[in-house]
Amino acid sequence: MQPSSPLLIRTGANDAAKLGSDNINIKLKSPKSKRRSEGRKGDPRMHCSVALRLSNPRMPLVDALIGGGFVFPTLGEPKLTDRTTRDMDGVLLYQRKNQLNRRLRLAKQKNGEGTAPASTSVRTAASLAAAAGMNTQRMTFPSSSPPSNGERATSPVDASSES
Known part of the structure; x- marks a missing residue:
């Protein structure tokens, strides 16, 4: 039995033996030809x-x-x-x-146990200021010093209510 059409290419090993060894158009599928799935890709x-x-x-x-x-x-x-x-x-x-x-x-x-992912970095105040183009060399912030000599600390609200 000689193959008369290319549809016989998909025949199995038993069919190839029946057709004879003179048929060189028959290709057998290898078991490794199946593509392995990596699972669902996600939403x-x-x-x-x-x-x-x-x-x-x-x-x-x-x-x-x-x-x-x-x-x-x-x-x-x-x-x-x-x-x-x-x-x-x-x-x-x-x-x-x-x-x-x-x-x-x-x-x-x-990305590593307990560490930030490589794609993100922790932004500090200095790095945020540098990204904004601010000079961080001499940044000063208003601070209230503690009262000296036992004086009572008063806020603007306390000062206005005591008078």
């Missing part, structure tokens, strides 16, 4: 929320979720908590916050 809104929170660790989780693209239509209503507020997909705010916390924890572990 791009959650990726954005994680990036926002990593860049600003003091940002509330809800703000990071909203900034990432999640919409919570009943967020500001009275008597609703994060366990009763749902997003447009029907997922509770509580669940979204838990997932964001889990993703943040994994991102921190990936």
Whole structure:
């Protein structure tokens, strides 16, 4: 039996033996040809929320979720908590916050235990001032010195009420 069409290329090993050794057009699939899946890729809104929170660790989780693209239509209503507020997909705010916390924890572990991620850096007052172009060499701040010789410290409010 000689193959008459290219459709016979997909035949298995047993079919190739039946066709004879003179058929060189038959290719067998190797078991390694299957592509290995790396798992689910995740929601791009959650990726954005994680990036926002990593860049600003003091940002509330809800703000990071909203900034990432999640919409919570009943967020500001009275008597609703994060366990009763749902997003447009029907997922509770509580669940979204838990997932964001889990993703943040994994991102921190990936970048080193207890250290800031490589993509973000801790900004000090000096680095913020330097970024703004301010001269930080001689920054002075008003300070109140403690009263000397047992004097009572008074604030402007106290001074006006004593008269």
